[in-house]
Amino acid sequence: MTWLRDVLDDLADEAPHVDLAERTIAIHERRRQTAVSLIAAALVIVTALGATAAVRLLPAQPRPAANPGAVTDLPARGVGPLSHAYKTFCLPESGRAPAGCRDGEWRVVTRTGRTYRVPQALPSLDAYRSVGLRDSPLAISGDGRKIAYYGAREQTFVVRDLASGERLTAPAKIPEAWLGSVSHLLLSADGRFLAFTKNPALKDPAMIVDMRERMVRPLPNGWNPIGISDDGGTITLAQYSPKPRLRTMSRLWATSTAGNTTTADLPGSYFFSPLAPDGTTVMAIENLSTQTRPCRHGDLVRLDARTGKTLKTVPLRGLPADVSQISLRTWRGATEVTALTTSVRCRPASKDDGPAEPEERRDPPYLTMTAYAVDVGTGRARKIATYTAQGFFEIVLPGPAGAL
Amino acid sequence: MDRNDSFREFVTAHQQSLMRTAYLLTGDAHLAEDLLQSVLLKVLGRWRRLSRIDNPEAYARKALLNQHISWRRRRAGAELPSTSPPERSYSSENTTVVRLVMRQALMRLPPRQRAVIVLRYYEDRTERETAELLGCSIGTVKSQAHHALARLRDLAPELAPKFAELETMQEGRR
Numbered sequence: 001m002t003w004l005r006d007v008l009d010d011l012a013d014e015a016p017h018v019d020l021a022e023r024t025i026a027i028h029e030r031r032r033q034t035a036v037s038l039i040a041a042a043l044v045i046v047t048a049l050g051a052t053a054a055v056r057l058l059p060a061q062p063r064p065a066a067n068p069g070a071v072t073d074l075p076a077r078g079v080g081p082l083s084h085a086y087k088t089f090c091l092p093e094s095g096r097a098p099a100g101c102r103d104g105e106w107r108v109v110t111r112t113g114r115t116y117r118v119p120q121a122l123p124s125l126d127a128y129r130s131v132g133l134r135d136s137p138l139a140i141s142g143d144g145r146k147i148a149y150y151g152a153r154e155q156t157f158v159v160r161d162l163a164s165g166e167r168l169t170a171p172a173k174i175p176e177a178w179l180g181s182v183s184h185l186l187l188s189a190d191g192r193f194l195a196f197t198k199n200p201a202l203k204d205p206a207m208i209v210d211m212r213e214r215m216v217r218p219l220p221n222g223w224n225p226i227g228i229s230d231d232g233g234t235i236t237l238a239q240y241s242p243k244p245r246l247r248t249m250s251r252l253w254a255t256s257t258a259g260n261t262t263t264a265d266l267p268g269s270y271f272f273s274p275l276a277p278d279g280t281t282v283m284a285i286e287n288l289s290t291q292t293r294p295c296r297h298g299d300l301v302r303l304d305a306r307t308g309k310t311l312k313t314v315p316l317r318g319l320p321a322d323v324s325q326i327s328l329r330t331w332r333g334a335t336e337v338t339a340l341t342t343s344v345r346c347r348p349a350s351k352d353d354g355p356a357e358p359e360e361r362r363d364p365p366y367l368t369m370t371a372y373a374v375d376v377g378t379g380r381a382r383k384i385a386t387y388t389a390q391g392f393f394e395i396v397l398p399g400p401a402g403a404l
Numbered sequence: 405m406d407r408n409d410s411f412r413e414f415v416t417a418h419q420q421s422l423m424r425t426a427y428l429l430t431g432d433a434h435l436a437e438d439l440l441q442s443v444l445l446k447v448l449g450r451w452r453r454l455s456r457i458d459n460p461e462a463y464a465r466k467a468l469l470n471q472h473i474s475w476r477r478r479r480a481g482a483e484l485p486s487t488s489p490p491e492r493s494y495s496s497e498n499t500t501v502v503r504l505v506m507r508q509a510l511m512r513l514p515p516r517q518r519a520v521i522v523l524r525y526y527e528d529r530t531e532r533e534t535a536e537l538l539g540c541s542i543g544t545v546k547s548q549a550h551h552a553l554a555r556l557r558d559l560a561p562e563l564a565p566k567f568a569e570l571e572t573m574q575e576g577r578r
Contacts, residue, residue: 003566008428008526010503011510015427018437021415024444025408031445133438177434181441200437 016203023200026241071100074108074116077165081144083111084387085118087394089126089363097366106138108147120158121149122176126363133181135393137196142330142399146191150179159191159211170194171214178204182393186225186235186400193232195225208235208252217252224403226282227275227305236282236305238272238403246272246282248306264308270301273328273337274400276376280305283337283376285316285326295324295344300379314379319372327392328402329371336373338397339381343370364390371397411451415444418461422468428522429472431511439475443467466537469523473515502563509559517552524549 085108090101098107104123109115118138125134139148151158157170168191180198187194197206198221205218208225210232219225223237234250244266251260270284282305286298302312319326322343329338344367366388372381389395392404419440426436426443447454447464454460510518516538523534524545535545557567 002525002570004521004525004570005528007499007502007506008522010499011507012424012428012526014433014503015420015424016433016437017420018423018440019415020419020437020441020444021412024415024441024448025411027441028445028448133442175434177432181438200441203433 022242071098071107071115071117074118074120074162077163079108079116079162080110080112080114082140082147082162082398083109083113083144083385084398085109085138085140085147085396086387086389087124087138089390089394091362092365092390093362094365097363104136106136106149108140111144118147118149120151120153120160122152122179134176134179135181135183135198136179137183137185138396139185139187139194139401140396140398141187141191142189144398146187148185148187148191148194150174150176157185157194157196157209159187159194161191168211170209170211171216175204180221182404184224184401184404186228188228188232189230189399193228195219195228195235197221197223197225197237208232210253215253219249220247223247224272225400226272226403227279227400229279234279236275238282240269240403244269246303246305246308262306264304264306266303266308270303271297271326271328272403274331274402275305276302276337277331277334281311283328285328285339297326300374300376302376314377316374316379316381318381323370325392327404328374329397330399332373335376337376338384339372339374340387340392340395340397341370341372342367342392366390369395410455411448414447414455414460418464419444422461422464425465425522425527426468426472428510428526429468429515429518431507439468439472443471446471462537469519469537470539473519505560505563506556509556512559513552513555517548517555520545520548521552521556 085106087104087106088098088101090097090103100117102117102119102123103126106118106121107115108118121138122134122136124136136150140146141148145163146159146161148157148159150156151169154169155173155176157174159168160166174196178198180200182199184197185194186196192210192212193208194211195206195208197219200222204221206221206223207216208219208228209216219235220237223239225235226238227236228234233252233254234248235252237247237249239245239247245263246266247261247263249261269287269289271287273283275282282303284301284303286301288296288298290296297316299313300316301310301314303309304311319339319341320343322345323341324344325342327340329340331337367390369387369389369392370383371385371387373384374381387395422443423436423440426440427433430436430439443464446467447460450463451460454463457463510521513521519538520534523529523537524531529537531542531545531549535542538545540548553567553570557564
């Protein structure tokens with residue numbers, strides 16, 4: 001054994017101790033199901049376009065335009081309220097990327113249909129093409145007038161008022177490495193509080209930032225922030241793995257060291273909505289998917305965010321039969337929540353090794369997603385909008401997102 | 405036992421050893437974890453085939469090296485040492501400082517040279533094994549090791565006597 005061997009051995013002792021088995025299996029399963037679904041969706045789209053062209057003797061339509069008109073960089077001020085934001089990866093395995101596409105970049109779309117690039121936000125790295133894992137998140141306030149993102153130049157989170165151009169930066173720099181491979185950002189309705197969490201949890205903290213008073217409090221990582229009280233003192237978090245749970249943390253800014261935390265284990269698997277406007281409940285759709293029968297959803301349920309108890313169950317009605325994936329998003333008032341859906345055709349996961357490993361794939365194709373307003377009292381859904389994005393992780397609507 | 409169980413067994417047995425190598429290659433706990441996570445995903449994607457071969461760990465180790473070199477190529481300039489080496493002179497017997505200086509110096513090596521140092525002097529691989537793992541010739545391994553040691557000596561001049569001893573020992577072995 002040489003001197004150099006001893007030094008390297010000492011250095012290697014600093015390596016983190018982790019258990020990556022369960023996380024790897026979970027990520028693999030998720031990517032495989034997504035890939036299977038997206039490939040199926042791409043086939044459906046190609047077939048449909050081909051049929052249309054044959055019948056009408058028209059050339060295949062280009063991808064639906066999510067960005068009418070020229071796409072320019074986000075101006076310093078004077079931008080109206082946003083409808084949504086989407087992330088672009090530029091080598092879709094089928095179809096075309098938006099014109100002027102830049103890998104990992106966010107674009108925001110105003111309610112009037114103007115699309116802007118957000119080069120101020122750090123681009124995400126593309127997990128599909130071996131350039132590393134880094135998810136740079138973006139959030140839109142409930143009124144669509146503010147955005148939060150990780151500033152490439154600032155090296156920390158920035159909240160920006162789109163009309164006035166006012167920018168608030170978090171009080172401390174945050175290393176890019178903390179962004180993780182799946183990041184979540186929640187911006188309070190008034191843009192004052194910003195919660196950031198990520199997966200994998202690693203050892204560095206998640207956090208909630210008071211952008212106005214420039215204070216920071218740690219949060220647990222590995223959770224999705226799904227709601228924050230108006231005073232920023234209480235946050236609601238949801239988790240899928242290792243088991244479905246809801247957590248409420250209160251007195252976040254109290255001077256004493258510990259706030260109050262309650263955690264509720266849930267009996268089944270759910271797709272969670274953001275915290276309801278009543279501040280105490282969460283809507284969720286039962287996830288009935290299994291290895292052999294993927295993309296199956298059950299009823300709409302209202303859960304008590306603190307206890308996890310099911311308060312009400314109603315069947316979901318009015319969605320087309322081919323809807324396969326649902327993500328609950330923005331609340332549209334006290335009784336309606338947005339359900340973002342795709343109609344990709346799901347088939348059981350193959351017993352073989354599945355598609356080629358993600359590192360060797362191109363990016364997911366751009367999909368049309370349909371949003372429905374769901375009446376949480378009756379379970380009835382009505383169509384409200386369509387969007388184009390590469391997946392649920394690549395589209396942001398105003399207000400807190402449900403758990404992804 | 406399903407394939408996930410055998411994969412779990414594999415990960416439990418080898419992840420810490422792979423993580424140590426990943427840490428030496430990246431010099432950063434987060435990057436090391438990302439690197440290993442990405443490699444384990446690749447291994448799991450091929451587990452049905454890999455679990456039937458004698459040594460899936462060798463595949464994982466090779467994938468780790470390739471992924472590291474490929475990431476470094478794309479993320480050139482992204483790595484920054486997080487702690488500065490001491491400005492005053494230090495003793496080459498102070499293990500904490502030596503470790504710090506060595507980490508700094510290692511991080512400044514090009515990825516392939518760093519991989520050669522890790523394989524030859526940490527994992528005690530032969531030149532032939534190192535060449536196979538890196539997919540290059542034995543001559544390349546020799547020259548990369550030579551250049552890497554020379555560069556380390558430049559980057560950490562206070563450790564030069566130690567490197568000189570090392571090279572003397574190597575000469576003696578030949």
